[in-house]
Amino acid sequence: MYPELGQLALILALLLSVLLAVVPLAGALTGRDSLQAFARPLASGMFVFTGLAFAILIHAFLVDDFSVAYVANNSNSMLPWYYKFSAVWGGHEGSLLLWILMLTGWTLAVAIFSRRLPSTMVSQVLAVMGMVCVGFFLFIIVTSNPFDRMLPNVPADGQDLNPLLQDIGLIMHPPMLYMGYVGFSVAFAFAIAALINGRLDAAWARWSRPWTTVAWSFLTIGIALGSWWAYYELGWGGWWFWDPVENASLLPWLSGTALMHSLAVTEKRGVFKSWTVLLAIVTFALSLLGTFLVRSGVLTSVHAFASDPERGSFLLMLLGITVVGSLLLYAFRAPVVHVRSRYGSLSREIFLLLNNVLLVSATLLVAIGTLYPLVLDYLDAGKLSIGEPFFNTTFSPLAVATGLLLGAGIFSRWKKTDGGMLARKLLWPLAISLVATAAVMVNYGSFAPWAFAGVFTAIWIAVATLWDLWDKSASRQGRLHGLKRQSRSYWGMVLGHLGVAMVMAGATVVSNYGVERDVRMTPGDSAMVGDYEIVFTDIGERQGANFTAQYGSFNVFLDGKLVTDLHPEKRNYPVGMSVMTEADIDAGLFRDVFVAIGERISDDAWAIRLQYKPLVRWLWLGSLVMAIGGFLAIADKRYRIRVKAEEKQKAQAGNTAPGKPAEASS
Amino acid sequence: MHPIRKKRLTILAFLVAGIALAVGLTTYALRQNINLFYDPTEISAGNAPVDVRIRAGGMVEEGSVIRDTESLKVNFRVTDYAASVPVQYVGILPDLFAEGQGVVAMGRLNEEGLFVADQVLAKHDENYMPPEVADALEKSSKGLNKANAEKAAESAAY
Numbered sequence: 001m002y003p004e005l006g007q008l009a010l011i012l013a014l015l016l017s018v019l020l021a022v023v024p025l026a027g028a029l030t031g032r033d034s035l036q037a038f039a040r041p042l043a044s045g046m047f048v049f050t051g052l053a054f055a056i057l058i059h060a061f062l063v064d065d066f067s068v069a070y071v072a073n074n075s076n077s078m079l080p081w082y083y084k085f086s087a088v089w090g091g092h093e094g095s096l097l098l099w100i101l102m103l104t105g106w107t108l109a110v111a112i113f114s115r116r117l118p119s120t121m122v123s124q125v126l127a128v129m130g131m132v133c134v135g136f137f138l139f140i141i142v143t144s145n146p147f148d149r150m151l152p153n154v155p156a157d158g159q160d161l162n163p164l165l166q167d168i169g170l171i172m173h174p175p176m177l178y179m180g181y182v183g184f185s186v187a188f189a190f191a192i193a194a195l196i197n198g199r200l201d202a203a204w205a206r207w208s209r210p211w212t213t214v215a216w217s218f219l220t221i222g223i224a225l226g227s228w229w230a231y232y233e234l235g236w237g238g239w240w241f242w243d244p245v246e247n248a249s250l251l252p253w254l255s256g257t258a259l260m261h262s263l264a265v266t267e268k269r270g271v272f273k274s275w276t277v278l279l280a281i282v283t284f285a286l287s288l289l290g291t292f293l294v295r296s297g298v299l300t301s302v303h304a305f306a307s308d309p310e311r312g313s314f315l316l317m318l319l320g321i322t323v324v325g326s327l328l329l330y331a332f333r334a335p336v337v338h339v340r341s342r343y344g345s346l347s348r349e350i351f352l353l354l355n356n357v358l359l360v361s362a363t364l365l366v367a368i369g370t371l372y373p374l375v376l377d378y379l380d381a382g383k384l385s386i387g388e389p390f391f392n393t394t395f396s397p398l399a400v401a402t403g404l405l406l407g408a409g410i411f412s413r414w415k416k417t418d419g420g421m422l423a424r425k426l427l428w429p430l431a432i433s434l435v436a437t438a439a440v441m442v443n444y445g446s447f448a449p450w451a452f453a454g455v456f457t458a459i460w461i462a463v464a465t466l467w468d469l470w471d472k473s474a475s476r477q478g479r480l481h482g483l484k485r486q487s488r489s490y491w492g493m494v495l496g497h498l499g500v501a502m503v504m505a506g507a508t509v510v511s512n513y514g515v516e517r518d519v520r521m522t523p524g525d526s527a528m529v530g531d532y533e534i535v536f537t538d539i540g541e542r543q544g545a546n547f548t549a550q551y552g553s554f555n556v557f558l559d560g561k562l563v564t565d566l567h568p569e570k571r572n573y574p575v576g577m578s579v580m581t582e583a584d585i586d587a588g589l590f591r592d593v594f595v596a597i598g599e600r601i602s603d604d605a606w607a608i609r610l611q612y613k614p615l616v617r618w619l620w621l622g623s624l625v626m627a628i629g630g631f632l633a634i635a636d637k638r639y640r641i642r643v644k645a646e647e648k649q650k651a652q653a654g655n656t657a658p659g660k661p662a663e664a665s666s
Numbered sequence: 667m668h669p670i671r672k673k674r675l676t677i678l679a680f681l682v683a684g685i686a687l688a689v690g691l692t693t694y695a696l697r698q699n700i701n702l703f704y705d706p707t708e709i710s711a712g713n714a715p716v717d718v719r720i721r722a723g724g725m726v727e728e729g730s731v732i733r734d735t736e737s738l739k740v741n742f743r744v745t746d747y748a749a750s751v752p753v754q755y756v757g758i759l760p761d762l763f764a765e766g767q768g769v770v771a772m773g774r775l776n777e778e779g780l781f782v783a784d785q786v787l788a789k790h791d792e793n794y795m796p797p798e799v800a801d802a803l804e805k806s807s808k809g810l811n812k813a814n815a816e817k818a819a820e821s822a823a824y
Contacts, residue, residue, distance in 0.1 A: 236758075345672065345676045350676070350677075350680075353677065353680070354680060354684075357680060357681060357684040358684065361684055361685070361687070361688040364688060365688060365691070365692060368692060372696075382702065383702065383703035383801070384700045384701060384702045384703065385700075385701045385703070385721060386696070386699060386700060386701075387699050387701055387772075389695070389699040390695045390696060390699035390700075393691065393694070393695040393699070394688075394691040394692055394695045397687075397691065398688075398691075518738055518756075518757045518758050519738075520736070520737055520738055578761075578762070579761045579762065580761060581761050596758075598738075598758035598759070599758070599759060601733055601734075601735055601738070602733075602735040605735065607738050607757075607758045609758055
């Protein structure tokens with residue numbers, strides 16, 4: 001009976017979302033407060049009913065209710081309870097329900113944290129969120145109902161969760177990613193609301209900024225978790241494959257990064273308004289495109305999609321309505337009056353404009369590389385794949401150019417920057433970065449042009465960022481006081497940029513100086529990888545919760561000293577009849593040593609993959625630092641200081657006290 | 667020149683330069699890195715280019731996998747049940763590589779008609795069939811070997 005209640009809850013949530021899309025908007029347009037007052041309760045109700053449906057689905061998984069088709073297809077009574085829990089979003093229907101839960105969660109968050117916004121603005125923003133919700137509620141109810149029953153032939157047991165997904169990385173990855181995807185709907189809703197009432201001003205930019213930054217931070221974490229999971233779980237030590245599914249998440253990240261920066265210009269200087277609105281629309285459209293690519297089955301085969309088009313066409317329709325509708329609105333309402341020029345040709349505005357040009361170019365490149373084969377295939381114009389080299393050759397130069405500009409841009413000023421001053425400022429960071437890069441090259445023992453460019457760019461960003469921090473924190477009351485005086489949004493920027501530097505350093509070094517060897521080994525054999533000697537000592541068997549495994553034992557030596565033992569496994573999951581490689585990794589801040597077992601070659605000989613991965617952790621640590629920067633930036637006081645004088649004082653008093661320890665620790 | 671026009675011109679120049687750079691890089695990289703897909707029927711008919719990096723795919727022929735015991739060299743044949751192509755690969759095969767399963771190989775065809783693979787991809791899970799393979803099988807099922815093809819199409823139907 002519970003599953004039917006779940007479905008009922010979804011239908012009720014759909015009805016509430018329809019009301020939310022219509023009533024407050026009507027109220028805002030006709031100026032009736034009584035209608036606008038419905039916005040917040042409707043948003044809460046929608047979230048409560050979606051949450052109820054989600055809880056019921058979790059319950060169905062935990063009690064092994066295999067009469068529900070989705071549970072039977074994605075779970076098994078042998079599965080440990082925490083994987084039963086995460087299996088809720090292990091398949092299409094459940095992950096869509098999670099998507100919608102987050103969407104209603106963001107809507108509720110807007111309703112709660114927008115008390116101080118003008119009520120017409122809140123009504124319009126929530127109404128737009130409601131429209132997005134209507135689309136997705138219809139999608140899940142019509143095409144992907146997670147509560148469908150298999151009656152009367154209830155299977156005795158479930159088909160098990162794909163063993164690749166039985167992992168901590170996969171428990172965390174989709175929720176984070178969806179928080180990011182869906183979070184951009186808030187920036188989108190703000191943009192559409194601003195277009196509807198024709199008020200594209202600094203206040204609008206200030207309101208959408210924190211939401212965009214939070215969504216971006218979640219997306220950053222989500223992408224990093226996916227990369228980390230692929231690295232250790234997919235088995236073979238790659239961290240980014242330029243796979244269409246990965247690209248689908250990178251696209252909104254790139255345009256979201258551009259959006260964050262152009263929002264900064266719009267808030268501070270009141271320019272680039274139309275461009276910022278357009279970016280907000282594009283970013284959300286790319287989130288929808290990503291959902292379409294991953295969820296429609298179009299990647300498995302465009303023809304499979306064409307033969308079972310229900311889900312795909314529905315998503316495509318949603319995407320089309322969103323894009324066409326918002327672009328039409330944009331065409332009619334985007335500000336036509338050109339803002340009078342208030343910045344010079346060398347200024348922070350120009351640097352951020354270039355940042356946007358580069359990021360949008362990168363977005364386009366990734367989009368072309370991802371969609372071109374799909375389009376050709378769909379037109380039956382031939383089958384081709386665009387491999388990693390395409391993305392590496394096109395993406396790397398753009399990344400390097402963006403990084404070089406970033407380092408210079410940090411020292412630039414709004415309105416007008418003196419070229420001579422900028423050049424003098426850059427001299428020392430340039431010298432330091434060159435020397436440091438040379439030292440890194442010597443340390444790793446070889447020179448390659450792209451390695452040099454990547455490492456130099458990373459160090460350049462870091463040095464420029466820290467140099468600027470040093471400049472700004474100069475204070476007569478001492479350095480510590482100067483550091484404390486910096487705003488949280490400035491600290492957020494510092495961390496964001498240091499994170500970028502770490503990711504660039506990690507990506508460059510691991511790609512250029514990593515060592516990967518496939519060797520044939522029998523127990524007793526040893527092999528070198530980098531400076532490490534790996535000795536294969538033994539192979540044994542063990543029984544896991546829902547699998548049996550053969551595991552190897554390896555000793556890792558550096559300069560004749562034992563560093564660690566590694567026990568990679570080959571697992572056999574009997575329910576799904578699948579085999580999984582479980583690599584074992586000795587992780588370190590500066591290098592990973594990675595051992596995985598391949599197939600058995602003869603009685604006692606095995607194919608073994610050995611890898612030395614310098615700085616690979618920096619990819620994920622850097623992403624984490626970036627995300628922390630984002631969360632820090634939105635904790636900035638100015639987002640909480642409001643119009644009324646007494647409120648202003650209250651807010652300030654409330655913020656400074658608990659803010660102190662956080663600032664000191666950063 | 668008027669300062670506003672000058673600034674607009676600068677912005678325009680940057681935009682044009684950026685787009686030109688992107689387009690240039692894209693076309694250059696696209697020319698180098700597009701890998702066309704050929705099925706076994708096309709390859710054995712001699713329609714695939716020699717010594718160009720291509721993708722080939724089909725089912726691993728039953729009983730065709732020969733593993734060298736002294737190195738990581740593996741030989742097998744890839745078939746679409748109408749024709750088959752010999753493949754050589756040195757390295758570790760994916761977990762789900764098995765006889766009678768669908769694979770896609772990246773590599774070059776040599777003068778002797780041997781496909782030397784540098785990468786072999788198998789499906790990620792039980793339900794997934796490399797899309798090219800499913801297509802190739804569908805195409806060959808219109809050919810001679812009906813019984814086998816039907817069996818293959820059944821497993822490719824997902």
